[in-house]
Amino acid sequence: MTNHRIDETTSGVFVISPTPFTDEGALDLEGTDRLVDFYVDKDVTGFTILGILGEATKLTPQEAGAFMARFLARLSGSHPVIVGASNPGTDNLVRFANTAMEAGAAGIMVAPIAGLKTDDQVFSYFETVLSRLADIPVCYQDYPQTTGVATSVAVLHRLVDAFPNLVMLKHEESPGLTKITRLRERSDAGQGRRISILCGNGGLHLPQELARGADGAMTGFAYPEMLVEVCARFFAGDVEGAEDTFDLYLPILRHEQQLGFGFALRKEILRRRGALASAHVRHPGPRLAARDLEELDALMARLAVKLGD
Numbered sequence: 001m002t003n004h005r006i007d008e009t010t011s012g013v014f015v016i017s018p019t020p021f022t023d024e025g026a027l028d029l030e031g032t033d034r035l036v037d038f039y040v041d042k043d044v045t046g047f048t049i050l051g052i053l054g055e056a057t058k059l060t061p062q063e064a065g066a067f068m069a070r071f072l073a074r075l076s077g078s079h080p081v082i083v084g085a086s087n088p089g090t091d092n093l094v095r096f097a098n099t100a101m102e103a104g105a106a107g108i109m110v111a112p113i114a115g116l117k118t119d120d121q122v123f124s125y126f127e128t129v130l131s132r133l134a135d136i137p138v139c140y141q142d143y144p145q146t147t148g149v150a151t152s153v154a155v156l157h158r159l160v161d162a163f164p165n166l167v168m169l170k171h172e173e174s175p176g177l178t179k180i181t182r183l184r185e186r187s188d189a190g191q192g193r194r195i196s197i198l199c200g201n202g203g204l205h206l207p208q209e210l211a212r213g214a215d216g217a218m219t220g221f222a223y224p225e226m227l228v229e230v231c232a233r234f235f236a237g238d239v240e241g242a243e244d245t246f247d248l249y250l251p252i253l254r255h256e257q258q259l260g261f262g263f264a265l266r267k268e269i270l271r272r273r274g275a276l277a278s279a280h281v282r283h284p285g286p287r288l289a290a291r292d293l294e295e296l297d298a299l300m301a302r303l304a305v306k307l308g309d
Contacts, residue, residue, distance in 0.1 A: 004046070004077075004079070004080035004106050005080070005106050005107060005137050006046075006080060006082060006106050006107040006137045006139065006167055006168055006196070007137060007167050007196070008167050008168075008193065008194055008195050008196055009196065010046075010080075010167070010168060010196040010198075010215065011045070011196065011198075011215035011216045011231075011235075012044075012045030012046065012215075012216045012228075012231060013044045013045050013046075013216055013217050013218075013224060013227045013228050013231055014044070014045060014046040014047060014048050014080075014082060014198055014216070014217070014218040015039050015042075015044045015046075015047055015048070015218075015219070015220060015224045015227075016047075016048045016049075016051055016052075016053045016054070016200070016218060016219055016220035017035060017036075017039065017047055017048065017049045017053070017054060017071070017220065018035075018053050018054055018055070018220065018266070018267055018270065018276070019049075019050070019054045019055050019056075019059065019067055020032055020034075020035055020276050020277065020278070021278055021280040021281075021282065022277070022278055022280065023278045023280055024280075025280055025282055025283075027059075027063045027066065027067060028277060028278065029066060029067065029070050031276060031277045031278075032067060032070045032071055032074060033070070033074050034274075034275065034276075034277070035270075035275050035276060036071060036074040036075060037074070038270075038273070038274065038275035039224060039275070040075075040078070040079070042224045042225045042228060043225070043228050044079070044224055044227075044228060045079070045080075045216070045228075046079050046080040046081060046082065046106065047071070047075075047079060047080070047081045047082070048081070048082040048083075048084065048109060048139075048170075048218055049067070049068060049071055049081060049082075049083055049084065050064055050067070050068065050083055050084035050085075051084040051109060051141070052143070052146060053220040053263065053266070054067075054084065055281070055282055055285075056084050056086070058282040058285075061096075064096075065099070068083060068100060068103060068105075069103060072103055072104045072105070077104060080106030080107075081104070081105050081106055082105065082106055082107050082108065082109050082139055082218075083097075083100040083105040083107075083108050083109070084108070084109045084110075084141075085097040085100060085108040085109065085110055086109070086110050086111045086113075086141070088113055088114075090128060090129060090132065093110065093129065094129075094132045094133060097133055097136055098136075101136055106137070107136065107137035107138060107139055107167070107168070108133070108136055108137075108138055108139070109138070109139040109140075109141050109170060110126075110129060110138055110139070110140065110141060111140075111141035111142075111143060111147050111149075112125060112126070112147055112149040112151065113125060113149075114147065114148055114149065115148075115149075116149045119152055119154060119155040119158075122149065122151055122152075122155050123155050123158055123159065126140070126159055126163075126166075127159075127162070127163075130159070130162075130163040130165060130166055131163075133165060134165055135165070136165060137165055137167045137168070138163075138165050138166050138167065138168070139167070139168035139169070139170050139198075139218075140156070140159070140166060140168070140169050140170065141170045141172070142156075142169060142170060142171055142172060142173055143170070143172040143173070143200065144172075144173055145172070145173075145174065145259065150173075151173075153179055153182045153183060156169065156183065157183075157186060157192055160192055160193050160195055161192060161193070164193075166195065167195055167196060168195055168196040168197070168198065169183070169195060169196070169197045169198070170198055170199075170200055170218050171197050171198070171199045171200065171209070171214065172199070172200035172201050174201055174204075174205075177205065177208055177209065177212050180197060180199075180209060180212040180213055180214055181212050181213070183195075183197065183213075184197075184212065184213035188213075196215050197213065197214045197215055198214065198215060198216050198217055198218035199214045199216075199217055199218065199219070200217070200218055200219040201219065201257065202219050202220070202221045202253055202256055202257040202262070203217050203219050203221050203226070203227050203230070203246075203253060204253060204254065204257050206227065206230055206231075206246060207230065207234070207239075207242055207243050207246050210230075210231065210234045210235075210242070211234075211239070216231050217230075217231065220266060221249075221253060221256065221266070222256060222265075222266045222269035222270050222273065222275075223249055223252070223253075223269075223303075226245060226246065226248075226249045226253075229242075229245045230242045230245050230246050233245060248303070248306050248307065249303065251299055251302065251303070252269075252299045252300065252302075252303050255295070255296075255299055256269065260286060261286045263281060263285065263286060264279065264281050264285065264286040264287060264288050264292075265288070265292070265296060267279040267280075267281060268288060268293070268296060269296070269300070272300065
């Protein structure tokens with residue numbers, strides 16, 4: 001079991017992992033080992049599973065539990081794993097969160113449920129959830145492009161002040177650089193607790209997010225070694241070197257970051273790189289046409305030339 005629980009100081013690259021399927025759409029548990037080994041080889045700090053990229057809403061509870069158990073067993077405590085526990089039913093969320101922690105998770109990630117419109121509604125929902133998860137470190141998934149719920153800086157301040165188990169923000173609002181600045185200004189001034197901020201959106205704005213005060217990345221870009229190197233260079237003081245590394249990957253990163261469609265691209269790149277046996281996305285989900293694959297061929301070839309592969 002892992003001893004790495006996430007906390008306010010957590011930093012680095014937590015890669016968002018897909019869930020591997022066979023070409024027929026069955027859960028590929030054996031492929032889980034291959035996927036974990038691929039990411040470990042890229043020197044990621046930790047993992048997040050059963051999120052949006054993990055197609056969590058398309059899994060049965062039994063499949064989610066089996067995948068989580070296999071993933072954690074393969075790592076055997078070597079790396080921290082955050083487990084997505086979002087669920088329309090709070091009882092189900094709490095039950096699964098406790099199961100995940102008992103299995104060795106480092107914390108859980110929760111997104112707001114659909115339909116929350118006001119700050120008070122968002123606060124009230126998380127007041128209940130965080131109270132019932134009092135002994136579990138929680139990462140708040142702030143991804144309004146998908147959840148449809150906007151979370152203001154003011155309500156995040158209220159939640160951080162009220163609940164010490166809220167230790168991390170997965171920041172994916174776009175545009176959202178000003179949100180990072182406002183959160184950091186408050187804690188830097190000693191007016192509130194500082195929490196970890198890891199950023200998503202494929203890493204599309206990672207150098208700027210780090211400069212605004214983010215602690216790293218939490219995303220599923222199919223070249224995680226880029227995220228690792230950018231963060232390592234930045235935190236070592238080589239800001240220009242971090243930008244240079246980022247620039248090499250920008251064309252394929254931008255292409256992969258197309259909302260919805262990019263999900264299939266990401267799994268196809270991971271298949272080509274040997275991380276997945278199949279790029280299958282469960283229905284409903286995007287499918288790549290011949291022309292899509294040709295474009296990907298060209299982008300991957302151009303990147304290989306730049307990297308000298």
